[in-house]
Amino acid sequence: MNTVRVLLFIAVWGAIWGMWKQHEKIGELNTRNAELFIELTEQAKINEDYQERIQSLHKLDTKHIQELANAKSEIDNLRIAAERNPERVYIRASCPKGETNSTSSLDDGGSARPTDTAVRNYWLLRNRIAELTQMVLGLQGYVRAECLSSN
Numbered sequence: 001m002n003t004v005r006v007l008l009f010i011a012v013w014g015a016i017w018g019m020w021k022q023h024e025k026i027g028e029l030n031t032r033n034a035e036l037f038i039e040l041t042e043q044a045k046i047n048e049d050y051q052e053r054i055q056s057l058h059k060l061d062t063k064h065i066q067e068l069a070n071a072k073s074e075i076d077n078l079r080i081a082a083e084r085n086p087e088r089v090y091i092r093a094s095c096p097k098g099e100t101n102s103t104s105s106l107d108d109g110g111s112a113r114p115t116d117t118a119v120r121n122y123w124l125l126r127n128r129i130a131e132l133t134q135m136v137l138g139l140q141g142y143v144r145a146e147c148l149s150s151n
Contacts, residue, residue, distance in 0.1 A: 056145055064138040071130035079123050086113070 082088075114122070 053146070057142065060141045060145060061138065064134045064141070067137075068130060068134040071134070072127060075123065075126045075130060078126075082119075
């Protein structure tokens with residue numbers, strides 16, 4: 001009978017010890033769970049801030065894309081108007097005076113017009129200037145939004 005009591009005593013203490021160890025493990029897991037919850041909350045705040053910054057940059061990008069489209073449309077309208085009414089296009093130019101004596105009248109002289117290549121290059125350069133202007137404005141906006149505002 002004593003052996004049964006001893007075995008029963010050992011079994012009860014073994015169960016108590018096992019439950020105590022399980023209780024310790026549950027406490028450790030609860031602590032780790034709380035730490036992970038704090039990290040998750042911090043990461044959620046970081047993600048929200050990141051999303052706000054992305055939205056801000058998207059709005060900035062959309063603004064400059066629209067401004068570029070407007071500038072290109074205006075350039076195209078000017079080009080079309082210039083092609084339809086070339087006599088209405090004025091070019092400010094000066095010609096160097098030649099050293100030879102020439103008559104003051106030009107019997108065979110026509111109006112001064114740029115070459116076709118010069119006209120094409122002019123419109124190409126206007127488009128590129130508009131693109132570069134929007135690129136620079138976009139980069140300046142990015143620097144103001146991301147670099148200067150975080151200081």
